[in-house]
Each structure stands twice: as structure tokens, then as C-alpha cells.
Amino acid sequence: MDKFTRKTSFEQWFSPISQIKLEELVEIHQLNYYTKKLQMDSFLKLLLFAQLNETESMRDVHLKLFSDELQQVTGLESISFSQLGRRLNQVSTEVFQQLFLDLVAQIHEKSQYEQRRKITTPLKIIDSSTLPLNLNNHKWAEFRQTKSGIKLHLRLIHVEKGRSYPDQAALTNAVEHDHGQLELLVDDKECMYVFDRGYLDYKQFDQMTDDGYFFVSRLRKNAAIRVMEEFKLPEESTVLTDEMILIGTTQNRAENYFRRIKVADTKGNELQLITNRFDVSADEIAELYKSRWAIELFFKWMKQHLNIKKFYAQSEQGVHNQVYIAMIVYCLHVLAQLRTNSPKSYLDISRLLKAAPWKSAHLWIRKISGKAVP
Template identity: 25%
Template sequence: MFSGEYIFSQVMDHLPMHTFRKCVERYSGNRYVKSFNCFDQFLCMAFGQLTHRESLRDIEICLRAHNPKLYHIGIRGGISRNTFSNANKTRDWRIYADFANALIKIARPLYSREDLGLEMKNTVYALDASTIDLCMSVFPWALFRSTKSAVKLHTLLDLRGNIPIFMHISDGKMHDVNALDLLIPETGAFYIMDRGYLDFTRLYRWHTAGAYFVIRAKSNTKFKRRYSRPVEMNKGVICDHTVVLTGLNSSAAYPKTLRRIHYYDSETEKHFN
């Protein structure tokens, strides 16, 4: 008979429980709770995430199948889909948001020296958004189109360790570029974005804050070349120019120079500007 500690329990032992209890107390998460407290809820959600469960019912069935082991992995409350659902609905989400931020602060220094394969010591972030389709009858508040609902998850990822630094859930209609207004740019950091975030007014604000951005230009972007740099065309770099914007609105929004690089990927036979 197995008498050691379960792997899930070993992973959860690394959690800073003092910090978790402070988060729960801050928002009175366990007030009037007789069973299935906030930590039970957290363990169930963590179990569902680590084991790729697809729904509350899936989590409930899987945990109930191992009912004799629940006490040994830290779950003291009974597992019921109704109780689980009510906990997710009524408890303050800020408990887990604050705890997630605390875990991120612990994790980031562990990957601060991870090699990205680039000759730079600056922090490099990737910013993107994902649309998550929802059932309209269940989520009418998240109306996206006439026939379906959706939410959008805006995520800023630290590429050293692939750690999410910022996450914001909005309705599906929120445009990607509006997420730039929610972020405070870090001086000296590089932000990699797709062309959905191309807004020269916002990007100039990031430039004045001392941040760098890498973004693809739209096909109708108007600019004029100031000077060129030598390139190694055998490595796919077609040109490396310093340019200024010449469009009526874009030149007023971003009066400084920009660096434009044209790259050709021989494997996919695609051009990137």
C-alpha cells in the first residue's frame, strides 16, 4: 500500500500559505463558511487545471472517484458540483487575483537569468488577446455577435519563464488596442505585439516612457526613409531603415523616427515588415 505523499500534495506544499490566508482574510472569504472553504476551492481548481479537466462536472467526477485520497491531498470539504458552483459564483475573485500576483512575484526572479537566445538583458514581453466563445443563453451579458457571446482575454507574458504578468478579461467587443491603456509601460523593456495594437498615439506614449515595441506595420502605413543600415541578406533581412511617418494623422501622433526592418522567411516564403 502506498504510504508516501501524493505528487499533487507535494506541489501544493510549495504554496505560501501565510500569503493565501492574508488574501482570504482581506476579503472575508471564509465568512459564514461551514465546509468547502477557500483553500478547498483553490485546490479543486488547481487540480482541474493541472489534470486538464473541462468542466465543474468533470472535476467533481474525477475527485469523487478518488474520495479516500482527498484528505491526503488537502481537501477537507465535501465535493459537490452545486457547492463548487456556488463558491465560484459568490466568493470574491480578488482573493485569487491577489494570490496569483503574489505567486508571480515569487516566480519571476527564478527565471530572470533565463537565456532567450538573444544578446540582450532587457525584459521581453509578448502582448496578445484571445477570444473565448460562450453560449449566449448562459452568458447573455457577454454579447459578442447576434448569435453568440464571448469574452476576450488580454495577456501580457514575460518570455523569460513564460509567466503571465498581466491579464484582463473583457467582453468580446473590446478591441485589442484598448488594452494598451490598461498597461503601465516598463522603462527599458521590449514589447512584442501584432498589428492589432498599432495605434501611434498610444505607442508614442510608450516611447516617451522609455519602453521599446516591436510591431508589424499595416499595408497602408505611409512613411519616408531617412537612412539605411547595412544588412546580411543571406540571413533573411532585406532592409533596415530609419523612417519617419508621413501620414497626416500618424505623423502628428508619432513625430519621432521609427526603425523599419523587412524580413523574409525562406521556410514559409513570407515577408514581414
């Protein structure tokens, strides 16, 4: 990590956000025009600090500026919560999305993603999670009779045990079906995609197979199946059956042959997996599907440790902005871990940062890396 003497821990954590990229976005979207006080750089730092500390309302964000250190970092002595709210609603979500993607590119570089993919097939996991909203405040996101909600569709890169990070996301109203986002999240033929049965779509499975994309997913119990061939399993295999199948009814049938693998979960329940890969063992396919748990852990982490339970804004744009800010915070934790070769978890990195955000950065780095920093 870069050597320095004057940065605070918070400023060092924030430093991967490219000022050049931010200035370009500010200019493109004219974000600082007619803005005397709340410049975008200051606003972004304030939002990230609030998200890091799970601040629940704009009024609470406004009160955070009683801190002399936060005033110094943001260049703001005070700002009303109404101004903060208006700003959040006005900034285009594309701004936060581009900053998120820029951090993902840095994670790719630091984790040597391109070098890794030459050795092994990258695993990308796709899933979604519904974020509930207050129906009275967010009528545009009507979901059920008594509540509103948005859905975060996410693609997660699973690098190794204990390390994964998001690299693509889409936000929709919660009523929209998952499989409608699959085409957007599948764009790399040199990867293996893993997703759950919410994305089942026989036509898309055919299209992915014809286009050269590999996947493993889960079938519903009542799926119409015609077994064409059963493969012999090795004696030590934990898989129940391995078959080549045709899937669907006469009216709605996939054109390609697929592979069905039956496995038992930890509770003894039978799961039916479907894949278009025939060149790896059934046990390897079963292990690939187990990796899907990484995205469940990611969503759990976000909901427990970032502020996406209570939303500052009532507008669609403001809500989407807050979700992207949360993912930016997560990516900054990933980069802090990579840049320091830290053995600490993202949660530990976050806790140590929150405990002493204004201490000298080298003290925070020493804490998270477990060694002295020259």
C-alpha cells in the same frame, strides 16, 4: 526542492501557493465567513485538481470527491455541485489574480530574473487570445451575432528557448480592441516589448517612445509611410530593407521617427516591422519579433491542456476565476520545473502528476528530475 517524507505528489505540486497569502486574502475578502464546510483552502485544492485533470463540469468535480485521497487532501467528504458553482461565482477574481501574481514573483526569484536583467534586456511579449463562450449562457459577453466571448490579454516573459511564463494578464469582453490594454501591460523601461499589429496605435507609439519604452511590432501593409533614410545592410543579412521613417497621414501622424524593417517569413511573404530602437542590428530586431511565437505556443498549450474550453460558471466573475485558475496551474508547472531543475517539458510534468497524484512526492520528483532524490 524541500525534503519531505509524507507529502503526496499533488500536495508537493500545490505547495508553492502561500498559505499565509491565502489566509490574508481570505481575511480581506471575508471568504470563510458563514461558510461551515467549503473553506477556501479546500475549494482551491479542488479547483486546481479539477483544472489539472481537465474536468469539464461542476457535476464532474463533485464526483471526483469519491476519491478517498482527494477527500483527505481537501478535508471534504462530499460537496454538492450547486454549492461549488455558487462558491465559484462568489469569490472575487482579485483573490485568484493575487495568488497568480504571487506565483509569478516566485518564478522571478527561482529563474533569477533580476540577475538576468542586469546582463541582458528582458523580452516581454504581449498578445491576446479570444476564448469563446455559449451565447445563451453568457449574454454579458456578447461578441458576435451567434456567440459570446472573452479576451485574455497577456504579457509573457520569454527567458530562453523552451521556457517562458506569463507575468501579467487582463480579461475583457472579446469586443474590446487590443490596443486599449497596451498601457496596462507596458510598465518596465528596462525591457523590450514585442507585440503584433492588433496593438497598432500611433499615439501610443509616440507616448511609449517619449516615456523611454522600447518595442518592436508589425505594420499593416497599407500603413502610410514616408521614408527619411535608408540604412545599409551587411552582406550576410537576411533582412530586405532597413529604413528610418515617419508614419501616418497628415491628419494622424506620429511625431517621432521610427525604424521600418522588411523581412520575409518562412513562406516568402513580406513582413513590415516597426521599432523605436536604432541601436541594434536589423537582423537582431527580426529575431526579436520571431520570439513572439512563444506566446502563440503558450495560448495553444493552455487551450489544449487546460480546461478553458468549457466553463463551469455563467457569471462574468465565475468565468474570469476559471481562467486565472488555469494560469495558476501553468505557473505551478513552471515552478515544479525550476525547483527540481527538471529537463522535462511542462506537458510531461503535468502528465506524470496526473498519472500518480497520490503517490509519495519524492517518486514524482525523481521522475521529473531524472535523478534519485535523497
